[in-house]
Amino acid sequence: MSASTFRRSERALWRRSGADVLASLPESADVHFLTGGAGALWLALDEPGTVEALVDDLAVSFGVAADALATDVRLCLEDLSVMGLVERES
């Protein structure tokens, strides 16, 4: 997984709402509310990146060590991938 690059799906319909993000797909009945770290991760995906790059980026933003975020970022990317909002390129 660590070698993969993650990017927002081109099909995602989304909006910033303060620090949070609302995101959905054209055919989805659900609009997902990405708060806190999930919202920050989404915004960090302005540029596609590997897990490591995204973790580093967010660690700087939040002012914490990268190790403290790595697991949460991986899990969040997995969730967003399952939702179809994020795509993974190997």
Add this chain to the structure above:
Amino acid sequence: MTGPSPIGRVVSDIVAFGIPGARTPELFAPDPVEWEALRLQILAQRLTGLATAYANSGWLKLEDEQRERLHVDHRDAMIWSIYIEQKLIRLAVLFDDAGIAFGVLKGASVAHTAYAEPCLRSFGDVDLLVRTTDYERACTLLDANGHVRQRPEPRRHFEVRFGKASVHKDPTDNIEVDLHRTLVLGPFGLWIRPEELLDRAVSFTLGGRQLPRLDDTAMFLNVAMHAALGSETPRLVPLRDVAELAAGSELDAQLLRDWCDRWHLNGVLRSVARQVRERLGVHLPMLLELERLTVAASDEKLLDAYSTKRRAGGMATTALAAIPGMRAKAAYVWALTVPRREFLRARMPSDAAYRRRWRRALEGVRASQGSARG
């Protein structure tokens, strides 16, 4: 002459926020009563995105509870915008499959192409422009796909001859679809050639799909006409759209002048440019230039029909000026004075209202004959 109220001033500053040439805002910290009044304005004018940006900039000092309320209001507005975009994509598939060319007007197309971020521009419905030759087929298509037309036309084929648009709603999603064949009601809507605007369509990406929209110059014309003629007093977001496009787009000035000359639009653009300056406090060279346009007295008079005389049926009577030929004028008056029963049931709650309509139409004929003689 008194200036705007403190709430009016801050609402104007919110609408103008971020536009180059906007006046310097004034710091505002609303008390609870002022906040309620301001919030109502923000909701009514669909300004949650701009208000959030404005509050984040520090010009609007909100208590934590007020800030949270604005956040929730904005979130709700954004959810609705996403639902509308989903609907827009479904309609695009439908229209493409049926071979009906269209252009997305206002709303999503402006939010995604003119604004720095789409979250700054909320919208409440879908607006689509189709060619007049496709209009009735598009109505049928919407009808066949679960939409209910909200108001019948006065007579069959009235809209393709004299009308602007119809509203269609699917009861399962409750989203209004405004299907246009021209941009505004009345004479200015009849003088313009919307097909020329559609011929210049470009595309924008939404949900991974390319959707057609008007190019920047045609979009500017659309938002300007909507701002100046769409309501008795121009709404603020359309004025922001005008300022946004005037400030940040590459407009074809020569083409705009050509359209203005051919479609009697000098007065419309001059009026909207003045409104942007007076109501938003925005000074942009391009709009100041439009304020210097020369307007024919007859066109100036027609503008009154959209503002001060709007409620007195001004547009219905002045439309006669743009309808060529006596037979067509007669068909127009006949349709409005003796409409179908379905139209009456939808529009006329009482006999008195119906009689008033008769009177207005006849006045319109007289006024038209008078101006023809003059």
